[in-house]
Amino acid sequence: MTVKAYGAYAADKPLESLDIERRAPGPHDVQIDIAYCGVCHSDLHTVRSEWGGTIYPCVPGHEIVGHVSAVGEHVTNFKVGDTVGVGCLVDSCQHCASCAEGLEQFCENGFTGTYNGVTPDAPGHTLGGYSQRITVSDKFVLKITHAEEQLAAVAPLLCAGITTWSPLRHWNAGPGKKVGIVGIGGLGHMGVKLAHALGAHTVAFTTSEGKRQDALDLGADEVIVSRNADEMAAHAGTFDFILNTVAASHDLDAYTALLKRDGTLCLVGVPEHPHPSPDVSALIFKRKAIAGSLIGGIAETQEMLDFCAANGIVSEIEMIQVQAIDEAYDRMQRSDVKYRFVIDNASLAA
Incomplete structure (x- = not known):
């Protein structure tokens, strides 16, 4: 399935509109129409290959909030219409000691990042949340119970x-x-x-x-x-x-x-x-x-989201259109944001 995304073809190129492929949901997958995606400093480091090892084209974004648009036949925890989130991880080995303890971020065989991680899906590496849609294993999807009007400000909770x-x-x-x-x-x-x-x-x-x-x-x-x-x-x-x-x-x-x-x-x-x-x-x-300390496992991320919903906690954000992402990166480097940019993914259709 072809969807609109925003990413870069090289470290020295600006981000631009591109078409990417998303897999159809398998038996244990959840398909999510992305409403908002937070902008993390890791996005900038990866797109510009400041940490090395970036695979192009690179579509960043691992602070994802959206709504379920399809589920695989064996998915029982989520249904179409649910409000959900995806953070920094979309897979791990599921059998090492860390995974068994719900600490997938320390997977001893290496977790799969939401972007720039090796995957059998085309193009061979994961593409993140600066996109209209994503398909993720149900084990790595999170329930969000905040009010609909708070969802943009919930997105950075998935990483920050x-x-x-x-x-x-x-x-x-x-x-x-x-x-x-x-x-x-x-x-x-x-x-x-x-x-x-x-x-x-x-x-x-x-x-x-x-x-x-x-x-x-x-x-x-x-x-x-x-x-x-x-x-x-x-x-x-x-x-x-x-x-x-x-x-x-x-x-x-x-x-x-x-x-x-x-x-x-x-x-x-x-x-x-x-x-x-x-x-x-x-x-x-x-x-x-x-x-x-490194991010968090799925269970503790769910605990954090539930705690934040119960206590009225969201991030302080500035909403942007995806076309303004390079300017947002420049401002982020100057600490000129209070305190997190969030992309309105509806702007991808523009």
Whole structure:
């Protein structure tokens, strides 16, 4: 089945309209008409091959919300008309230890990404959500119960939401815990919202005094301007957990100094250049940890979506037409968005 999409034929070419093929639903597949797709920094990195290994043509997009338009004969969890989502994964081996524990993002045989992953479908690699329609195994489709008018703002939950939710849950953010969120961008703004909703004392870190009120409005109990040495020093040794969403190389010691004994600094951003080597003595003498986290499994993504629906949580977004995607990428690189672009996929038909 041929559908309209938006993608790039090479790293140095702008995105453009193209026709792609989608498979007909197999026995365990769900066909989704895509209403909205969030724009993630990973989309830009992949399209421009900044991480290497991009297969062209590349159609990005892994923050997908839409409606079921067909189901395979063995699908029982979804029906035509259901509101559903697809995140960063569309397949995994389903038999390794990680998959058995519902942690498909750590599949020991490699998960299949929603775009740029190897697949038997033409053209041999997955094509993402900057498109009118997608067909996905029912194991990787998520139920969405937010109101229809919120759906565009739900889309970024499928990546930005789960990328922050998974570590917050794993390290038990909640009442009685002091939790820091470093960076108030696409990921960080969701981290603040979720940590606050989980009941943690939530502290936002920003390099910009101008973002102080924004962070408070998102739900932060306190805001620290990280360039202010006195503000940083006042919180030394007081954090149970700090989630660092910044993808640029920077000094991690400034944050490990703020951890309590047994505290953890968790990184979810991959920098273009390595962080300076941390001072391990700070870790050794207080049993502190620097850890990492990658998106989330399907079960915890569903848990996050249900929690957000129950608590009225969505992303802060700016809606765009797909034809404006290159401009959106340029603005995203300048952090000129509050806080996530979302494509209105109806614009693909224009």
